[in-house]
Amino acid sequence: MSIRKSGLTLLGLLISMPVLAEQGIDAKINQAIEPFANAVAGFIFSSFPVAGVAIPFVLVWLIAGATFFTFYFRFINFRAFRHGFQLVRGDYSDPTAAGEVTHFQALATALSGTVGLGNIAGVAVAVSLGGPGATFWMILAGLLGMSSKFVECTLGVKYRNEYPDGSVSGGPMYYLSKGLAARSDKLKSLGKILAVMFAVFCIGGSFGGGNMFQANQSFKQVVAVTGGDVSWLADKGWLFGLVIAALVGLVIIGGIQGIARVTSKIVPFMAVLYVTTGLFIIFSNASEIPAAFAAIWHGAFSPEGIAGGVVGVLFQGFKRAAFSNEAGVGSAAIAHSAVRTKRPVTEGFVALYEPFIDTVVVCTITALVIIVTGTWDPSVDPSQGVALTSTAFESSISWFPWILTLAVVLFAFSTMISWSYYGLKAWTYLFGESMATDIVYKIMFLFFVVVGSSMELGSVIDFSDAMIFAMAFPNMLGIYFLLPVVKKELNEYWAEYKAGTLQKFGDAANRT
Amino acid sequence: MTQVLLVGIDCSDCSHRAVDYAANWARIASARMYVVHIIEWSPFSFNTPQENEKRHQRREAELARAHSQILDPILADLKSKGVAAEGVVRHGHPAETLSALSAELNATNIIIGRKGQSPIKAKLFGSVASTLVQISDCPVTVIP
Numbered sequence: 128m129s130i131r132k133s134g135l136t137l138l139g140l141l142i143s144m145p146v147l148a149e150q151g152i153d154a155k156i157n158q159a160i161e162p163f164a165n166a167v168a169g170f171i172f173s174s175f176p177v178a179g180v181a182i183p184f185v186l187v188w189l190i191a192g193a194t195f196f197t198f199y200f201r202f203i204n205f206r207a208f209r210h211g212f213q214l215v216r217g218d219y220s221d222p223t224a225a226g227e228v229t230h231f232q233a234l235a236t237a238l239s240g241t242v243g244l245g246n247i248a249g250v251a252v253a254v255s256l257g258g259p260g261a262t263f264w265m266i267l268a269g270l271l272g273m274s275s276k277f278v279e280c281t282l283g284v285k286y287r288n289e290y291p292d293g294s295v296s297g298g299p300m301y302y303l304s305k306g307l308a309a310r311s312d313k314l315k316s317l318g319k320i321l322a323v324m325f326a327v328f329c330i331g332g333s334f335g336g337g338n339m340f341q342a343n344q345s346f347k348q349v350v351a352v353t354g355g356d357v358s359w360l361a362d363k364g365w366l367f368g369l370v371i372a373a374l375v376g377l378v379i380i381g382g383i384q385g386i387a388r389v390t391s392k393i394v395p396f397m398a399v400l401y402v403t404t405g406l407f408i409i410f411s412n413a414s415e416i417p418a419a420f421a422a423i424w425h426g427a428f429s430p431e432g433i434a435g436g437v438v439g440v441l442f443q444g445f446k447r448a449a450f451s452n453e454a455g456v457g458s459a460a461i462a463h464s465a466v467r468t469k470r471p472v473t474e475g476f477v478a479l480y481e482p483f484i485d486t487v488v489v490c491t492i493t494a495l496v497i498i499v500t501g502t503w504d505p506s507v508d509p510s511q512g513v514a515l516t517s518t519a520f521e522s523s524i525s526w527f528p529w530i531l532t533l534a535v536v537l538f539a540f541s542t543m544i545s546w547s548y549y550g551l552k553a554w555t556y557l558f559g560e561s562m563a564t565d566i567v568y569k570i571m572f573l574f575f576v577v578v579g580s581s582m583e584l585g586s587v588i589d590f591s592d593a594m595i596f597a598m599a600f601p602n603m604l605g606i607y608f609l610l611p612v613v614k615k616e617l618n619e620y621w622a623e624y625k626a627g628t629l630q631k632f633g634d635a636a637n638r639t
Numbered sequence: 640m641t642q643v644l645l646v647g648i649d650c651s652d653c654s655h656r657a658v659d660y661a662a663n664w665a666r667i668a669s670a671r672m673y674v675v676h677i678i679e680w681s682p683f684s685f686n687t688p689q690e691n692e693k694r695h696q697r698r699e700a701e702l703a704r705a706h707s708q709i710l711d712p713i714l715a716d717l718k719s720k721g722v723a724a725e726g727v728v729r730h731g732h733p734a735e736t737l738s739a740l741s742a743e744l745n746a747t748n749i750i751i752g753r754k755g756q757s758p759i760k761a762k763l764f765g766s767v768a769s770t771l772v773q774i775s776d777c778p779v780t781v782i783p
Contacts, residue, residue, distance in 0.1 A: 217682050220682065222729070222731070222736070222739060222743075223729075225680065225682070225729055225730040225731050225736070226678065226680050226694075226698040226701065226702075226729075226730030226731075227694060227695060227698055228686075228691045228694045228695070229682040229683075231682055231683050232682065232683075232684060232685070232686050232691060233691065235685045235686070236685070236686055236687065236688050236691055239685070240688075292696055293693075293695040293696035293699055294692050294693050294695070294696055295692060295695070296692070384687065384689065384690070387687040387689070388686075388687065388690075391685045391686060391687050392685055394685070395685055461688070462688050462691070465688065465691035465692055465694065466691075467694075467695060544687060544688075545687075545688055548687075548688040548689060549688075
């Protein structure tokens, strides 16, 4: 089967889309993909009932893993928090190695892949379905997720491939295959299978949560600010998709790094703006803050009117946290492994900040804004996602939805760029590196941008979640076998750190 | 105690006055001399994963180019004039890295040229010379 031919078919589909539009392309795409998306989601989210709520096995898998890692590494998420900051600040960076990828840069790059719509749209879904109490479980899941990130990013750096030309490739596919093979011969084939499984799901995730979900939600927001149902764009999801696909294509196929570079500089600025505005709204409703915290606490343990009671609330919080920070999923390990360090475990410490910033800070701010402004309404249509957050901000600052729209589109764009990279790494792991295989993947990626903005939220969100969560099965399973490796690295390093024998560099050189 | 001179240069053409000045000084005082070029870079920039993947490779290329196109011609010229000097290339913020290097190499003096920007531009963006004068631990000589 020629890969090139299927690539051409997809390209043809892309080009013919405007022509098909007159037949109601959005509805057609939705009809074609929905049954498939639902079937995949149904399988990945195989669940068992707890207290009348269907709890997906994968969620238990992620949270149980994160909790286990937290205990196994004796609360590394709190223990190494300060040291992680010192590493990000550059206290331990050798000035003669300046010019390499720093801890800060690796963290920032990974964060731009995770801080995205999950923080804005996903949280809104969690709070509308699970009530304010979902916030509590979301924060808890974020704190536990830090331990998962610690493990996967340490392994990502330890087992990355360094090529003769100086470029690096890392991520779960490499630590699963190389790491398990190094443990014992018996695990060698298991490692290989897990690595391939991971790569397949990662490609799926790069089309789902890293792509369709982003395109879908940013389109929804653009429609909402331009007039909602009466907006000229309302039934033109395919058009929005084509524009975004063209921009993404310029970066990933055209190699126009300028666009990506500009985005990567605006996105942190938008994130800071989002957080500051969120805090401003929270504090300008200061009288509501005690009630909000009471609602979060009360809602977490004894919710009223939430399907499934405590379990239902917990489920919503955990689910959105996991989807937003991707701890245990393995995606960020791909971005983190580009750092230049002799001690893999240092990147693990730095990675602790990812779920912290993503979930404990940004998601919590979104949740608090929704709660203090009273925009949270249990009867609201849960599929509104980002629209709910937009309304919450609008109730305090009338013009903010426009800024939020810009933020949403930029977050979506940078997340897509990151995920196209993750997906491509998985793709080349499976099919080898060549121009032809690269271009096939990239065209498929662009195709799904258009599909994502044409579909209804329900099936997109389910399919996105399904693909991203599926990555956690091979990833976490392999990690359990590799825990002793991480423990050894950690203990050696921590002993040196505590004894003060790690080389620290002068202040002047590191404040550059 | 031998003096250790550190000459910061931008490019081989525009910094020759600073190099000549330092070379004279080195000859008279039989001082040690370092010719330093700083490649502007920040550890706190935001990059795409694609940039990070190729960063090591690009850094090597930047270092090689700095040596071959900027430092080597100057060092060869100095050698022909009978002044021994060592070349150093670093990534970082120019003024801060020069200052840090001066401490690392136990430099007694820093000598730099000046770009001659307009006063407004220098106010807005700062200049390497004025920042260095503010933060340096050893005397700084600015050659016009």
